[in-house]
Amino acid sequence: MDSAAPRSTSALLLLLLLLLLLRAERTRGAELTFELPDSAKQCFHEDVEQGVKFSLDYQVITGGHYDVDCYVEDPLGNTIYRETKKQYDSFTHRAEVKGVYQFCFSNEFSTFSHKTIYFDFQVGDEPPILPDMGNRVTALTQMESACVTIHEALKTVIDSQTHYRLREAQDRARAEDLNNRVSYWSIASTDEQTPAFCKLAQSVAGAPSASVMGSRRN
Amino acid sequence: MRTLRSAVLRGQEDRRRAVVTAHARSAPGRTASPGSEAPARACAPGEGREMAGVGARGRLVMGWPVLLLLALCAAGARGLYFHIGETEKRCFIEEIPDETMVIGNYRTQMWDKQKEVFLPSTPGLGMHVEVKDPEGKVVLSRQYGSEGRFTFTSHTPGEHQICLHSNSTRMALFAGGRLRVHLDIQVGEHANNYPEIAAKDKLTELQLRARQLLDQVEQIQKEQDYQRYREERFRLTSESTNQRVLWWSIAQTVILILTGIWQMRHLKSFFEAKKLV
Numbered sequence: 001m002d003s004a005a006p007r008s009t010s011a012l013l014l015l016l017l018l019l020l021l022l023r024a025e026r027t028r029g030a031e032l033t034f035e036l037p038d039s040a041k042q043c044f045h046e047d048v049e050q051g052v053k054f055s056l057d058y059q060v061i062t063g064g065h066y067d068v069d070c071y072v073e074d075p076l077g078n079t080i081y082r083e084t085k086k087q088y089d090s091f092t093h094r095a096e097v098k099g100v101y102q103f104c105f106s107n108e109f110s111t112f113s114h115k116t117i118y119f120d121f122q123v124g125d126e127p128p129i130l131p132d133m134g135n136r137v138t139a140l141t142q143m144e145s146a147c148v149t150i151h152e153a154l155k156t157v158i159d160s161q162t163h164y165r166l167r168e169a170q171d172r173a174r175a176e177d178l179n180n181r182v183s184y185w186s187i188a189s190t191d192e193q194t195p196a197f198c199k200l201a202q203s204v205a206g207a208p209s210a211s212v213m214g215s216r217r218n
Numbered sequence: 219m220r221t222l223r224s225a226v227l228r229g230q231e232d233r234r235r236a237v238v239t240a241h242a243r244s245a246p247g248r249t250a251s252p253g254s255e256a257p258a259r260a261c262a263p264g265e266g267r268e269m270a271g272v273g274a275r276g277r278l279v280m281g282w283p284v285l286l287l288l289a290l291c292a293a294g295a296r297g298l299y300f301h302i303g304e305t306e307k308r309c310f311i312e313e314i315p316d317e318t319m320v321i322g323n324y325r326t327q328m329w330d331k332q333k334e335v336f337l338p339s340t341p342g343l344g345m346h347v348e349v350k351d352p353e354g355k356v357v358l359s360r361q362y363g364s365e366g367r368f369t370f371t372s373h374t375p376g377e378h379q380i381c382l383h384s385n386s387t388r389m390a391l392f393a394g395g396r397l398r399v400h401l402d403i404q405v406g407e408h409a410n411n412y413p414e415i416a417a418k419d420k421l422t423e424l425q426l427r428a429r430q431l432l433d434q435v436e437q438i439q440k441e442q443d444y445q446r447y448r449e450e451r452f453r454l455t456s457e458s459t460n461q462r463v464l465w466w467s468i469a470q471t472v473i474l475i476l477t478g479i480w481q482m483r484h485l486k487s488f489f490e491a492k493k494l495v
Contacts, residue, residue, distance in 0.1 A: 028297045029297070029298075030297070030298040030401070030402065030403070031403075031405075032298075032310050032401075032403065033310060033311040033312065033313070034308070034309065034310050034311065035309060035311070042300070043300060043301070044298055044299070044300050045298070045299050045300065046297045046298050046299070047297060116311065121298065123297065129412040129413070129416075129426060129427070129430060130412065130413060130416060130423060130426060131413070143424060144423070144424065144427070147424070147427040147428065147431060148427075150431055151427070151430065151431060151434070154431065154434040154435065154438065155434075157438055158434065158437065158438060158441070161438065161441045161442075161445070164445070165313060165441070165444075165445070165448075168445070168448055168449075168452065169313065169448075171452065172448065172451065172452045172455065175452060175455045175456055175459065176455050178459055179455050179458055179459040179462070182459055182462050182463055182466070183462050186462065186463075186466035186469075186470075189470075190466075190469065190470065190473065193470075193473070194473055194477065197477040197481065198477065198480070200481075201477075201480065201481040201484050201485070202484075
């Protein structure tokens with residue numbers, strides 16, 4: 001039993017290793033929404049292998065004129081993408097150099113508006129859901145290829161849902177902003193105009209002057 | 219071919235179960251080998267190191283797989299990272315429908331001033347994770363170690379805010395105030411670990427694919443419901459603005475007319491008093 005135990009435990013550990021590798025094989029990428037304060041810059045970094053294609057989509061959801069500066073640098077420090085005051089954009093690149101790529105969002109041109117920025121950074125292709133699906137030698141059956149087609153179509157649906165959700169968030173933020181501004185301004189102007197008119201009329205002690213005629217027409 | 223493969227998978231599973239029960243039966247007195255206890259916990263934070271300790275103490279033969287596991291644990295599967303300063307708070311917003319699970323994994327590394335490099339892993343660092351729901355109520359507020367995993371399920375649809383900040387006092391002394399945080403947030407269907415589900419429920423490939431499609435469709439349905447809720451909110455906001463503008467213009471007109479009438483009467487009596495009219 002003593003000789004069998006290390007062998008079976010070793011097999012177990014190898015199985016654990018396999019399970020760990022399965023965990024490590026998930027789609028690399030991040031989809032985050034964060035707030036960028038005024039005159040600030042935030043950078044994110046990711047390790048990319050050589051020859052792997054990565055894509056960056058970003059969109060400004062709320063704040064100011066809904067624009068942001070963005071640049072992407074490769075591990076050698078070259079700027080491979082730079083845009084200023086963009087509302088949304090999509091950038092794809094095949095990594096020529098292995099290393100840490102960084103992408104930064106800058107709101108340094110703005111003095112008082114905070115921006116909320118959404119970005120989606122995807123590295124490589126989606127790995128298969130079970131690792132041994134990746135090295136099959138036979139063709140897919142009709143059932144399996146139908147499943148793959150459905151999966152790809154659903155991914156497109158989810159992507160467009162995200163797109164609509166972001167657009168709708170932007171419009172809703174603007175609408176709520178407008179609502180608040182209308183209510184503040186209406187209260188403020190009524191509070192300011194009514195006493196002004198009354199005071200003007202009361203302060204007339206002489207002949208009707210042009211200013212009184214002007215305020216009545218207001 | 220496929221049935222053979224699925225049979226092999228099932229066979230491996232059964233062998234694993236047999237090994238575990240055999241160990242439990244045959245060695246009640248000995249400390250359990252690292253492999254048999256809770257294999258799913260293999261990469262829980264900090265436990266990789268404990269496992270290595272047990273392995274090194276017990277079986278030198280097992281050294282290399284355990285070390286390899288440890289290396290994989292330490293390497294981590296999290297890609298994206300960013301830098302934060304000491305006590306700086308970094309918040310992320312997740313706009314999600316209700317009853318959606320969100321899993322976040324993070325790993326922190328401290329900057330070593332002498333070596334000018336980020337240390338691979340630093341025990342003793344703490345990160346405070348705070349999650350707020352759309353109404354501002356705190357859903358989760360917990361302190362985790364230098365490596366952590368937090369999970370929450372949304373009960374109201376909307377913008378949830380996930381805030382991370384470090385409250386470690388050691389940083390000022392050793393780190394020069396810089397901390398590298400690897401973060402990975404998975405929402406809804408992406409939070410499912412399919413190989414784990416396949417192993418647990420013993421599903422064939424096709425069944426697993428069907429499960430994945432079901433999860434995706436469920437997520438789409440939830441997102442559609444959330445879309446309906448958002449559209450209603452948007453419509454209410456627009457109608458409210460419309461009402462306010464309408465009422466304000468009516469009120470403004472009424473006030474102007476009243477003020478005008480009052481001014482005319484006041485001036486008329488003034489003019490009559492002055493014998494100008």
